[in-house]
Amino acid sequence: MTIHTFNNVDSISKTQWLLVIALFLTAIIYIPGIQGPSLLDDHVNLVINDKLHIQDLGIESLYGAATSIPGPYHDYSPLLNRPISYLSFALQFYFSDDPKSAFKTANIIIHLLCGIAVFFLTKILMAVLRSTGSHTPSEQCQGSETGAIEWIPLLVTVIWLLHPLMVSTVLYNVQRMTQLSTLFSLVALSLFVITRKTLSRSSISEVSSLTIIAGFCSVLFFTALAFLSKQNGILTLLLCLVIEACFFRFKFHPACNRGILLSYRLAAAMLILSWLSMLIYFYFKGNPNLSQVREFTLDQRLLTEARVLWEYLYWFIYPIPANLHFLHDNYPVSQSLFAPVTTLISVAGWITLLGIALLCLWLNRLPLLSFGILWYLVAHSMESTTIPLELVFEHRNYLPYVGPLFSLIAALVPTIEQAALRPLLKGLILCSVILIPALLTLERVSYWSSEEKLIDHWVEVNPQSPRVWAKVANFYFQAGQPDASFKALTVAESLNPVETGYVMAQMSLACAYPQRYNVDTVRQLRERILSSLQQPPTTSYTSNQLAIMIQICENPKQMKFLKPIFQMGLNSPKRVMVNTSNYGLAVIAAEAGNLREAREHLNAVLKNHPEHEAAQALLKEVDRAEAADPLRIVF
Structure with a gap:
């Protein structure tokens, strides 16, 4: 020019x-x-944020979408936490x-x-x-x-x-x-x-x-x-x-x-x-x-x-x-x-x-x-x-x-x-x-045009990033390759040993594919998680992986096996971690028929996070169970 x-x-x-x-x-x-793919915070903010998936343009739906910021931020003036951005996402979901x-x-x-x-x-x-x-x-x-x-x-x-x-x-x-x-x-x-x-x-x-x-x-x-x-x-x-x-x-x-x-x-x-x-x-x-x-x-x-x-x-x-x-x-x-x-x-x-x-x-x-x-x-x-x-x-x-x-x-x-x-x-x-x-x-x-290209590029230019290997693990998990996913998480943990979330993700794999991992391996994973939780920090990634682990390890035996992890999570400095642990313990108690204990854990969750939908749904089930057998008392 x-x-x-x-x-x-x-x-x-x-x-x-x-x-x-x-x-x-x-x-x-x-x-x-x-x-191109969805990444990192896209999942929690957009994919699983049900309030954004509005079915009408009523005031209640729009207000719920505008105030749908997830996590602890929702409890602090949700109307001031990026409502315009969330409303724009909701309108795109609708139209x-x-x-x-x-x-x-x-x-x-x-x-x-x-x-x-x-x-x-x-x-x-x-x-x-x-x-x-x-x-x-x-x-x-x-x-x-x-x-x-x-x-x-x-x-x-x-x-x-x-x-x-x-x-x-x-x-x-x-x-x-x-x-x-x-x-x-x-x-x-x-x-x-x-x-x-x-x-x-x-x-x-x-x-x-x-x-x-x-x-x-x-x-x-x-x-x-x-x-x-x-x-x-x-x-x-x-x-x-x-x-x-x-x-x-x-x-x-x-x-x-x-x-x-x-x-x-x-x-x-x-x-x-x-x-x-x-x-x-x-x-x-x-x-x-x-x-x-x-x-x-x-x-x-x-x-x-x-x-x-x-x-x-x-x-x-x-x-x-x-x-x-x-x-x-x-x-x-x-x-x-x-x-x-x-x-x-x-x-x-x-x-x-x-x-x-x-x-x-x-x-x-x-x-x-x-x-x-x-x-x-x-x-x-x-x-x-x-x-x-x-x-x-x-x-x-x-x-x-x-x-x-x-x-x-x-x-x-x-x-x-x-x-x-x-x-x-x-x-x-x-x-x-x-x-x-x-x-x-x-x-x-061109790298951002597909998840596979993007991950290959990340591994090439930044192989020392634990988060890169966590993305590799997630990619293989979605592709139905648990062994490759497990190995990628092992690399991530070796690069950042203080991050408990990588071992939790391996535990989720063990729950999703129980036939591929023997009892000794699963017990070792649990011990590594318990040992790691005793040492700070407890990051947001760890909190997210704990929530994912509850979703994947839905079998009652699996949940009971994870009970020591949830009990230790109650001592976490992160309120999200405490809420998730209480919810996990509530699921275990409800499955065992300990309705009073389940209610106590659920009330603890809802006290800190009143709009915790899974806790609300489980509390309704506890109410119905108690109504069906009002004379039942569990000590």
Whole structure:
């Protein structure tokens, strides 16, 4: 692509047409992934979440779907836990004959909408830079009339749309949550810039106060939609603050009321203090007990995330298949600042970059450099700090990449335009920036087009991942090859001996295929489970495997054999594990005719999880049994 000088009308028209072509190309590249597999959280959130499988569009059905987030999150204000995302899934279950394909198709469409929003936001931000005359990495970036500037939003959008790291967000069904949150955030940020530009150019007396109020209310409205799609949508307000600091610098039209200016700055300060307070709250709330449910402490997580954030940037610059293997559960944990030593280097690097960003703001220089740094750090400040989530996931970069990419392209395009290079060479450079990610994305989508291809790829690029081998085991189990599944779980356990769930999965295999495993093998499995449960952590994977084990080991003799495991599970720090153990003991007691004991365990389950459907159903059976024999007393 050779950069020419266009007049404004022609340039805008060309970039818009090229954006349409880029959107079409993106859709074509992603189409093979529509038939791809469901993964990880898709099962619990979508497949077995019966409340999403609505039969009508009544208020009760829609409300049940919107509040159907599974696990412990359901007990904490379910209406605030991603209801928009769950409602979108439910509507697709209702209207589609093939929900699996429909989920991915909708995700691709949302990805394209996000691309349009990225284009619009970066375009109006460039307009703000040019109107304010702020210094950028290249003075010509906003000061000249060169047509190169008009290409910046287009290039940012195209690279973002076609970057291979986005594949694992778009084709992972449940990450609809991340996509919707990002879409609403980008809309809110665009509305903020438009409203804020009005206050910079005009006094409130010259503009209808209702217009200004409507502008800021619309920002809050779309921020709420982002939050109700996924909780980190609340970061939209902090990103508004980043835009304010880097592009507007808290400067208003001279005629604006001082009281309004003071209130605006006070609100910004309160926003920062509230966010810091929340992060500190999560640090002290989660710090004491995190090692009971995770394989790291919160301090170790914070140190590790300093390295992970650099790793994300490395993947952005060098997105080869070996780096983007989706399952990063074997990422090494930082034990201290010096173990490994790259932890200290990473922490020092982020402190230095943050200092540079703040210094640039203070000196009113290089706003795009400050913007890229601050946007990236703020957008990661929820999932990569004190909230005790898993260490590494690619989808966390879906929104954070926009800022650094914008800064990079805004520096690169004017530099290429001014360089003493032939037009053909300039075009080749810019085309390579687009075509290389596009080809890598095409390759990655081909892996995601089927479960077998995806698992083969994972084993090839990341054979040291326990979770990869757990996926291999599940694939073989679904294919009716229990021996291969058992061996894969053995590999997974050897890579992560503290994860009890792998042995539980082997026990489930033994229950499903009792003729293939002798008594000694099964007893050894039970002893290994009991021994492992005595040592932390008790992870979510372990809890899920315990629930699966109850479903598969439904034979009364098998359940009775597992009773010591359920009894030990009652001492788990995870409430889900305790609920599942109580339910297992209730099943055993009910089968033995110990109705009072069964009721006690079921009441314990329903006290913690009132909507536990299996426990509700079993309690009704206990009620019927007691009603049939009211004089029966079991001691």
